[in-house]
Amino acid sequence: MPAIDLNLGPNWEFNFATGIGLTGGTDHLLVKMILGRRLKFGKR
Amino acid sequence: MLRFAHRVHVPLALLLFLLPAAPVRAQGNYEVQVYGAEMVPPARTMVELHSNFTFEGSKTAVDGVRPDNHALHETIEITQGFTSWFETGFYVFMSYRSGEGYQWVGNHIRPRVRIPEKWHWPVNVSLSTEIGYQRRSYSPDTWTWEIRPIVDRQLGRWYLGFNPSLDRSFHGLTVGKGVTFSPNVKMSYDVTKRVTLGFEYYGALGSITGFDPLRDQ
Numbered sequence: 001m002p003a004i005d006l007n008l009g010p011n012w013e014f015n016f017a018t019g020i021g022l023t024g025g026t027d028h029l030l031v032k033m034i035l036g037r038r039l040k041f042g043k044r
Numbered sequence: 045m046l047r048f049a050h051r052v053h054v055p056l057a058l059l060l061f062l063l064p065a066a067p068v069r070a071q072g073n074y075e076v077q078v079y080g081a082e083m084v085p086p087a088r089t090m091v092e093l094h095s096n097f098t099f100e101g102s103k104t105a106v107d108g109v110r111p112d113n114h115a116l117h118e119t120i121e122i123t124q125g126f127t128s129w130f131e132t133g134f135y136v137f138m139s140y141r142s143g144e145g146y147q148w149v150g151n152h153i154r155p156r157v158r159i160p161e162k163w164h165w166p167v168n169v170s171l172s173t174e175i176g177y178q179r180r181s182y183s184p185d186t187w188t189w190e191i192r193p194i195v196d197r198q199l200g201r202w203y204l205g206f207n208p209s210l211d212r213s214f215h216g217l218t219v220g221k222g223v224t225f226s227p228n229v230k231m232s233y234d235v236t237k238r239v240t241l242g243f244e245y246y247g248a249l250g251s252i253t254g255f256d257p258l259r260d261q
Contacts, residue, residue: 001244001246002241002242003230003232003241003242003243003244004240005239005240006240007237007238008238013090013092015077017076017244019246028099028100028101029098029099029100029101030076030096030097030098030099030101031097031099032076032094032096032097033095034092034093034094035093036090036092036093036121037090037091037092038084038088038089038090039088040087040088040089041087041089
């Protein structure tokens with residue numbers, strides 16, 4: 001899957017990719033996105 | 045010299061980005077990710093939303109699994125960092141399809157450890173194990189277990205990651221296959237400080253005692 005990651009800051013994660021299955025056992029066309037956020041709860 | 049290297053590597057990264065895509069079947073299209081060894085720091089929580097849309101998938105039920113053509117798979121992943129070498133992730137899998145609405149698919153839990161950075165190994169090494177349940181109408185196997193070694197390394201602007209995963213079904217169609225091999229690979233290049241282009245490969249090769257024929261992988 002060709003993929004792009006964006007660095008949006010230390011507390012963020014962003015990944016986007018497009019995949020085409022090459023065999024009969026896979027999906028033929030899929031798009032995926034991951035959006036992540038780091039959180040801190042309470043005081044240390 | 046650096047500028048020259050950048051001139052050579054950026055087109056290479058673009059080439060990777062434009063490569064034909066590879067087989068997609070990681071975690072049944074709910075969690076499509078090559079894991080890096082980096083962990084969520086202690087006392088921090090990472091909340092992730094994995095959104096996967098299948099533009100062209102199965103149009104009829106296959107092995108008792110609902111079709112996934114035009115299905116939106118949403119996974120909420122919550123990972124808690126406990127120490128610098130131990131974290132645990134929890135997954136909620138959901139599926140949306142026209143006429144079906146949002147459906148709960150299942151849950152997984154994923155403890156993970158890593159070799160501490162202060163040991164200064166030449167590569168980062170981590171070990172993840174994931175166990176959980178998915179409804180039979182959304183997965184050929186309900187109770188499954190995965191053990192995923194993670195090896196990665198940042199080399200200047202280049203990143204290389206490898207997850208030679210082993211999977212085992214405890215209930216479902218592939219129980220008889222025993223332990224199966226699913227290698228995942230990621231290679232990427234930091235084109236700028238904010239943009240990284242790369243290529244991810246997700247394979248599901250079949251049983252470790254004899255891989256499936258290519259058409260079934």
